[in-house]
Amino acid sequence: MTDTGSPSPSRRSLLGWGGAGLALGAAAAGGAAAMARTEDGTEPAGSAIAFHGPHQAGIATPVQDRLHFAAFDVTTDDRDAFVQLLKDWTAAARRMTAGHTVGEGAYGGLAEAPPDDTGEALGLKPSRLTLTIGFGPSLFEKFDLTDHRPEALADLPKFAGDNLDKNRSGGDLCVQACADDPQVAVHAVRNLARIGFGKVVIRWSQLGFGKTSSTTPEAQTPRNLMGFKDGTRNIAGTEPDRLKKFVWVDEKDGPRWMEGGSYLVARRIRMHIETWDRTSLQEQEDIFGRDKGEGAPVGKAKERDEPFLKAMKPDAHVRLAHPDTNHGATILRRGYSFTDGTDGLGRLDAGLFFLAYQRDVRKGFIPIQRSLAADALNEYIQHVGSALFAIPPGVRDQDDWWGRTLFSEEA
């Protein structure tokens, strides 16, 4: 991550030119602090994902290795202040995803003021950082926007086996930060939280250390903490037809402000891995409906072979989650494994942080999760957190900002 724009000299260059004596060093620092920095610097090293576009990045984008997900509650009832925050967040997100620091950087402002950027990502590459914002159902209540709440953002029913912790559920807003370097993802969420001080507060957050899904068809399907490949036939970023059909809100769906957006269901799924680990290989494979080594569906040789559902047990996970069992319901998955230390009983607090994107929650997650009520896997997992967000369309250009279609046009 670059702190300063070129061709402005960096603070260190100034010190180098001026000599490095103690008093002179301090004076030079003051001089550097007063210099303006360009908004966008030179192209940073490493890979950056484009921030602007019709859809937000971080959905169809090839899945990055690490996640930091944060749900926020809005603490201000000043709509103008909130809109300004959305604009400030957009500006910061635009810079961070390009590999730059926030604002004047970690050591580029006035010495008497807190730096604009917290600094721990200095020197790190952009790391394919994406930042994706979402609006929770409760946000529509806060700013008298209930008329604008999409019907497709349907409240989730209580599902069989749910054991939801409200401290890990809900939220007025969310930010999904994905990157190949976790320090880059954590830095981004932290700096957005900091910019939001006095207007929003983090309600809960979740670190994901390993991706469990791929949106790149040629890539290896990663394994979850049960040791299985799951979600083989995920929607790929290279499948425009399936994205259009299952993920992106279009002009016929309404409301207009959501065109190009999507809906996100986030579920924290605790795995009872100690119990799972004492289960026989045969039972594990029966439960998933795949073999463990290759990941092939029952009776097939290769992971990507079309599953023959009737060869599986009636309560097999693949069978119950398959579109054919659910009138074609299909979601785009971007889940991550988590391990959050240990519970009071010496068991790892580990599992899957499940992120599902869809064009309409009523036709995506809800029917699939209802079908999974019979899932043999339920003996080994429990849903302990749940949240739901409308994901507005992408930021089109330098003048656009997150949520403009909702807060400015009120389409």
Next chain:
Amino acid sequence: MTDTGSPSPSRRSLLGWGGAGLALGAAAAGGAAAMARTEDGTEPAGSAIAFHGPHQAGIATPVQDRLHFAAFDVTTDDRDAFVQLLKDWTAAARRMTAGHTVGEGAYGGLAEAPPDDTGEALGLKPSRLTLTIGFGPSLFEKFDLTDHRPEALADLPKFAGDNLDKNRSGGDLCVQACADDPQVAVHAVRNLARIGFGKVVIRWSQLGFGKTSSTTPEAQTPRNLMGFKDGTRNIAGTEPDRLKKFVWVDEKDGPRWMEGGSYLVARRIRMHIETWDRTSLQEQEDIFGRDKGEGAPVGKAKERDEPFLKAMKPDAHVRLAHPDTNHGATILRRGYSFTDGTDGLGRLDAGLFFLAYQRDVRKGFIPIQRSLAADALNEYIQHVGSALFAIPPGVRDQDDWWGRTLFSEEA
């Protein structure tokens, strides 16, 4: 990570040869399960760190990117059973650090039995995994070994500002898993915990997402979550004289069973990052005694320039932690940044998981931490977890095992 040794055919190869019909697939699986697998397979792709040696790997080894650290309590009082566990753990650690699965693998055993390996690291590289074991003071009580407890494993006093949570402190044993891929580190700790079922239980564990120290002198010093470089003059793996002087227990130190070993102090240090982030750049730099951009000590131009301590404020962190302030006391640091979600007040539960290795705790961490009682940084940090372990010498060869010098020779 490879599941099977070559040239034994893998289960999938057998299925390929035999046809992939459902009934035949099941029969072939049984056949594959009955085949012996070689203990060590072909050289796995990617980089593996040697497990055998006079010292345990994971101390002077170049610091890997990610950490999973677990403290265990022993629940058996059967000494023979515990010794068997140490042997079983050694065998598993030898395989996992080489990039292999535990035992017969994730799908290589009997279909009717739970697999020997949990499987989520299949297909991943060795990722420079190191596994380092330690024995806590309480272990010496458990097995009537109090005569063998080293004096250098001195109980830590209560330090100024300590606010220790006993659920994040202590432990009869520890395992430090470091790897460049967090899934590989988590997999290793989980599989050791699984092998220990009924004999040990995880007391607490900590994931570290970003290293904050380097033991490679030419490498960039990573930044902590305060945005600063710290520990610039860390002991490097390429400095045998400093390792000998400050890290490794030698024959003069005693007890004999610790020769080639070391001592580890682990501290969970919560950072009040929201408060820190509202502090001016000048104050941040005064507190550390370095500038934020380059990391140079006060009045110097480059990070690695020798600090002039008297140019710093009397309560500057670098000044108080420096060997010159502490009669030469020096530790080897391998700390990691952590972020464990959010506390009840909407603040990130984030900070530094500090790991310090030394030849004698009385001459390493204790005097340095006493000196840091005056540290200006204390306004922004709090030590909330603490543990102490004797790190036995390395496993010499295929027949050796973790802790043999203590449990077999009773030197």
